[in-house]
Amino acid sequence: MNRFIGFLTIIVALVLCGDVCLAEDMVQIKGSDTLINMVQKLSEIYMAKKPGTAIAVTGGGSGTGIAGLINKRCDIANASRQIKSSEVEDANKRGVDPKRVVVAIDALSIIVSAQNPVDKLTVDQIGKIYRGEIKNWSEVGGNDLPITLYGRQSNSGTYDFMKENVMLGEYSPNLKSMNGNAQIAEALNQDVSGIGYVGVGYAKEASGIKVLKVATKPGATYYDPMNSIDVKNGKYPITRPLNQYVNGTPKGPVRSFIIFELSEEGQAIVEKEGFFAIPGEYQAYNDQTLGITGTVRDDPMRPKDLGVNDGIG
Amino acid sequence: MAKHNNFKEKFIHGLFFLNGLLVIIVLVGIFVLLVTKSLPAFKEIRFSEFLFKANWNPTATFVTPSYGIGSMLVSTLMVSIGALAIAIPLGIGAAAYLSDVASQRVREIAKPIIEILAGIPSVVIGFLGIVLVGPVIAKIFHIPNGLNALNGSILLAVMALPTIISLSEDALNSVPKSFQEASLALGATHWQTLVRVKIPAALSGIIAASMLGMGRAIGETMTVLMATGCAIAMPTSFLQSVQTMTATIAIELGEVPYNTTHYYALFGIGLVLFIITFIVNMISDIVLHKYQRVLK
Numbered sequence: 001m002n003r004f005i006g007f008l009t010i011i012v013a014l015v016l017c018g019d020v021c022l023a024e025d026m027v028q029i030k031g032s033d034t035l036i037n038m039v040q041k042l043s044e045i046y047m048a049k050k051p052g053t054a055i056a057v058t059g060g061g062s063g064t065g066i067a068g069l070i071n072k073r074c075d076i077a078n079a080s081r082q083i084k085s086s087e088v089e090d091a092n093k094r095g096v097d098p099k100r101v102v103v104a105i106d107a108l109s110i111i112v113s114a115q116n117p118v119d120k121l122t123v124d125q126i127g128k129i130y131r132g133e134i135k136n137w138s139e140v141g142g143n144d145l146p147i148t149l150y151g152r153q154s155n156s157g158t159y160d161f162m163k164e165n166v167m168l169g170e171y172s173p174n175l176k177s178m179n180g181n182a183q184i185a186e187a188l189n190q191d192v193s194g195i196g197y198v199g200v201g202y203a204k205e206a207s208g209i210k211v212l213k214v215a216t217k218p219g220a221t222y223y224d225p226m227n228s229i230d231v232k233n234g235k236y237p238i239t240r241p242l243n244q245y246v247n248g249t250p251k252g253p254v255r256s257f258i259i260f261e262l263s264e265e266g267q268a269i270v271e272k273e274g275f276f277a278i279p280g281e282y283q284a285y286n287d288q289t290l291g292i293t294g295t296v297r298d299d300p301m302r303p304k305d306l307g308v309n310d311g312i313g
Numbered sequence: 314m315a316k317h318n319n320f321k322e323k324f325i326h327g328l329f330f331l332n333g334l335l336v337i338i339v340l341v342g343i344f345v346l347l348v349t350k351s352l353p354a355f356k357e358i359r360f361s362e363f364l365f366k367a368n369w370n371p372t373a374t375f376v377t378p379s380y381g382i383g384s385m386l387v388s389t390l391m392v393s394i395g396a397l398a399i400a401i402p403l404g405i406g407a408a409a410y411l412s413d414v415a416s417q418r419v420r421e422i423a424k425p426i427i428e429i430l431a432g433i434p435s436v437v438i439g440f441l442g443i444v445l446v447g448p449v450i451a452k453i454f455h456i457p458n459g460l461n462a463l464n465g466s467i468l469l470a471v472m473a474l475p476t477i478i479s480l481s482e483d484a485l486n487s488v489p490k491s492f493q494e495a496s497l498a499l500g501a502t503h504w505q506t507l508v509r510v511k512i513p514a515a516l517s518g519i520i521a522a523s524m525l526g527m528g529r530a531i532g533e534t535m536t537v538l539m540a541t542g543c544a545i546a547m548p549t550s551f552l553q554s555v556q557t558m559t560a561t562i563a564i565e566l567g568e569v570p571y572n573t574t575h576y577y578a579l580f581g582i583g584l585v586l587f588i589i590t591f592i593v594n595m596i597s598d599i600v601l602h603k604y605q606r607v608l609k
Binding site: 060067087148154160169170172174176179183187 | 370372373374375376384443447448451457458460538539542543544545546547554556564565567568569570571
């Protein structure tokens with residue numbers, strides 16, 4: 001009996017401790033598979049600098065992350081697409097006010113096997129391929145080989161982004177739905193007939209694949225997503241912001257972490273992970289989300305100054 | 314003292330009764346949940362369309378969303394039946410070997426190893442499907458990739474084998490010794506005894522084992538999600554990518570907005586799965602009971 005009471009005490013103590021000593025500086029981040037490696041790296045470096053904060057980053061797809069934010073199961077939702085109006089409605093119904101922060105820019109890369117002779121496509125061709133209208137590589141200047149479509153699952157923000165912004169139509173039912181960027185890159189390493197899309201950070205890391213150059217229309221110049229100048233000028237046609245959604249104006253550890261991500265150091269990590277730092281227009285947008293007004297906006301050292309204001313050394 | 318013991322006895326009796334009851338309550342609870350959560354879907358989807366059309370695209374934005382699970386139903390049955398076609402002959406062979414041919418020592422080593430096979434996480438098996446089985450299939454059949462129904466079948470066969478082997482061996486062992494002795498006394502060889510006497514006598518046990526294996530194969534999720542390619546088109550051969558019902562639920566339930574037709578339709582898939590596995594398990598149970606009566 002005594003032992004039982006001892007056991008009970010330990011459990012109660014653990015539960016209480018869990019509430020009191022863990023809850024305060026625990027940040028749960030969930031969502032996009034495209035962002036996961038980058039945000040994980042950011043959080044590791046942040047945690048090393050600021051002991052006492054625990055950040056857990058998990059995947060599951062943009063849709064899963066946003067659903068998690070709506071159900072209050074995470075503090076930050078990573079999303080490689082923007083939130084849908086239906087999701088905002090759902091969130092508002094549950095008393096959640098989703099606010100968006102843009103943390104990086106991605107050049108969505110169209111990849112094929114390294115053995116595929118095709119090295120460029122137009123946006124229209126990519127759309128036709130994924131809608132199932134172009135079925136053979138010979139129709140776009142390649143070998144006589146049926147095209148195998150690799151894409152993401154419907155909980156992926158990248159899946160939605162492709163559909164809404166590149167394909168402008170529904171996916172072919174023959175699309176193979178893969179579990180993440182890495183799995184698509186791995187599949188194309190083996191499959192000569194395949195085509196796939198991954199965040200540029202993954203395209204840079206993968207082996208045995210080729211990243212295609214993309215043009216807006218036939219006759220226009222083809223641009224390479226690996227070329228940071230073309231991406232930052234907006235010349236590469238399939239660029240997109242990588243977002244994080246939070247509930248209301250962020251406070252406490254969530255805010256500190258986001259400010260770290262947007263700082264010069266954070267953005268340098270973003271570039272090191274293969275993605276691109278955010279341009280000025282998004283910085284202004286982020287200031288709004290963070291509730292920062294006016295005066296410091298034009299200061300080139302702005303993020304650092306903010307860091308001091310918000311208590312990050 | 315006697316009184317105390319009596320109380321204890323009654324208490325334990327009651328506790329066990331409650332435990333038994335709990336299982337039934339949970340089962341009924343799951344069934345009720347599935348039915349109530351999936352019923353609203355059929356206000357908007359015709360039931361025949363749901364079951365027989367192969368046009369699952371609930372997140373469509375450029376056309377109207379459609380909810381036909383026909384191709385997934387076919388995919389699930391294809392992958393499971395394919396798995397059984399591989400696992401049953403192998404399983405019976407292994408069981409016969411263990412019960413009749415292997416020496417005591419080999420049996421003592423082999424049986425635990427087979428049981429360990431049952432404990433390998435399905436993610437690991439799925440990973441093997443991607444990096445090992447897939448490329449081998451691609452090479453053998455000269456196709457560009459090996460993410461297809463055959464891959465799923467092979468992996469599920471591996472996962473169903475421990476169940477089938479272990480239960481079939483029990484069935485073979487419980488064939489009365491007199492059967493075997495009579496057969497050998499009539500001049501039959503060891504092989505003839507095994508194939509014509511023991512296996513037929515244990516057949517219902519073996520069938521029950523196979524059905525339980527199938528139950529496992531139908532419900533398996535992670536492995537098929539990783540290895541079968543997950544394409545929603547209606548499959549026409551084992552070398553095509555398929556997406557099973559379980560994979561669809563696993564992929565989509567995490568992000569689906571609550572209380573939408575899509576959400577209810579996913580529970581509808583769950584209900585269909587529940588009914589299929591329930592029928593399979595019930596058949597195996599009936600067969601098993603019949604066989605126990607025959608031998609008694």
